Amino acid sequence: MTLAEFQQLIRDRYYATDSARGAPATFLWFSEEVGELAEALGHLHRGDGSEDDLAAEFADVLAWLATLANITGVDLTEAVRRKYLDDGGPKGTK
Numbered sequence: 001m002t003l004a005e006f007q008q009l010i011r012d013r014y015y016a017t018d019s020a021r022g023a024p025a026t027f028l029w030f031s032e033e034v035g036e037l038a039e040a041l042g043h044l045h046r047g048d049g050s051e052d053d054l055a056a057e058f059a060d061v062l063a064w065l066a067t068l069a070n071i072t073g074v075d076l077t078e079a080v081r082r083k084y085l086d087d088g089g090p091k092g093t094k
């Protein structure tokens with residue numbers, strides 16, 4: 001599955017609900033998922049985590065990022081191409 005296909009899947013499944021909620025409230029959901037990813041990383045670091053749980057939290061964060069892109073009109077594939085591929089990508093840090 002490509003990034004574009006994933007973004008479209010999230011759009012097909014959730015766009016109506018996501019767009020009605022709006023970007024500010026959706027960003028709160030995204031932030032909550034980032035917190036869950038942090039928690040999964042912490043558990044793994046302390047030795048009481050699960051790689052399956054970690055992978056699931058990465059998936060959640062990507063899904064909510066795709067949601068934010070969908071409701072703000074950003075094509076993630078194009079954004080990544082422009083920032084990270086064109087002209088050799090960013091110089092130095094991200």
Ligand SMILES: [Mg+2]
Nearest residue numbers: 033036057060
């Ligand atoms: Mg989660």
